[in-house]
Amino acid sequence: MTRLLLVGAGHAHAQVLRSWAQQPVPGVELVLVSPGPLAPYSGMVPGWLGGAYAWREICIDVAALAAAAGARLLATDLVALDATAQTATLASGEVLAWDWLSLNTGSTLEPPADLGAPVLALRPLARLQPAWDAALAAHADGPAGQPLRLMAVGGGAAGFESLLAARARLLALRPDRPVQATLVSRGRALLPGLAPGAVAAATRVLQRTGVQLQLGTACTAATAAGQHLLLWATGALAQPWQRDAARRGGLAVDAGGFIQVDARLRSVSHPRVFAVGDCAAFQPALAKAGVFAVRQGPVLTAQLRAAVAGGPPPDGYVPQQRFLVLLATGDGRAIASRGRLWASGRWVWRWKDRIDRGFLGGFAPGHRR
Incomplete structure (x- = not known):
């Protein structure tokens, strides 16, 4: 049986899991590595910080989504990769072999330790x-x-x-x-x-x-x-294992440790590895923003389905040139920006809230698209 390993429960992998739940691929074992059963949606984090949402309201239920997709969920992190031997070392100590690997682990932040304040x-x-x-x-x-x-x-x-x-x-x-x-x-x-x-x-x-x-x-x-x-x-920094040559197992990365991929979201050095979202490096470079990972989700899903089936690769990812930015201002209002157009007010917050809840609702158990 072919094993497809998904590492990270970001926006794109959530879409892969939803697709698998609706249409499983025979002969494929799906395994998901994620730190926990819930994956927060970054677009709603400011609203949660401000008290507009409870934590659970801004999270995708990864455990339920994985179960619906028939995937085995491993609640741990990736700490090292051997892209040639096709193995992944997990924080739990398990070494997992894979046939195809997809990475959607985001970026991280490492503030200086000597700032003198929490x-x-x-x-x-x-x-x-x-x-x-x-x-x-x-x-x-x-x-x-x-x-x-x-x-x-x-x-x-x-x-x-x-x-x-x-x-x-x-x-x-x-x-x-x-x-x-x-x-x-x-x-x-x-x-x-x-x-x-x-x-x-x-x-x-x-x-x-x-x-x-x-x-x-x-x-x-x-x-x-x-x-x-x-x-x-x-x-924004690449994950620690990506920045460590001894732990990334020969995977091609840019100067910051972000995984270099082609238009089909495949590693330029190891074609059985895919990477999307903030953990990946594109040419030309893209900003580290969730709007790109969301659009990469359907492309990644199609690429993975073709890969495990041995079919020809579908069309690649074409980044959107303009995209909508919605910024909450903490007072029941928000600011919208797209290109040179902009707007602000309470209605923009209501619009943002509707978009965000709609996106999360698309991953609820039983939802079909």
Whole structure:
């Protein structure tokens, strides 16, 4: 029997599992390696930080999806790979052989260890829930009237959204404790790549909420001095095993350790390996954004089905040139940007909420597309 090993339960692999549940492939053993039974959807994380959703509401039930697909779920992580021998070493100690391998493990963040303030990294998402719960508990126990100084590092969408969401949640939890918020970015532009009107709207939100914006500023111990909590949302890194030549087993990667793939989402060095989403490196380069992984899902599904069946490979992945960005602002509103078009308001938040819930709902047990 042919074994197809899926490592990671990202947006693309969720679509592969859904497809397998609806139309299994005879003679294929499907195995999924994922840290746990739930996989948070990154697009709804800011809403969860802000208290709009419970954790369970923003997660794909990977265990249920795997069961529906007839896949064996291994709740662990990949720690090493031998792409030539076609084996994967797991954190559990198991060494698993595979015939075909697909990687959808995302990126990670590794904040500096010497900043002198508690740091909450927004990746990996699996560790974010307990860390945020602990931060909320500490804030709830703080003395009345004592301000909390909150800083987010990263001038992109993740830093902007997470800071506003966290600020709103902290204020709602303890209205008697002011929150002094700062957004720091090494870059000299806020939200690069968004429509000028959307950037202007985002700047007004920061001004209205009293957030200090420091562009062109690296986060060092001096920058972080006096902060009670840092939200780290910048500097996406490949997974540790990808950055370690001894653990990636000859797999071709770029300078950052991201897996180099062709238009058919296959490794350029090992054609039995596929990689999608943030863990992969494309030519030309793509931003590390979930919107690309979502679009890669159907392409990956078709490629894997053809591969295990021994058929000709289908058409490759063509990245979208323009895509919709929806940014929650933590106050029941959101900002939309696509190309040079933009909009903002409560209706944009309702639109974003409907899109996000619809995406997650597509992976509910019994749902068919």
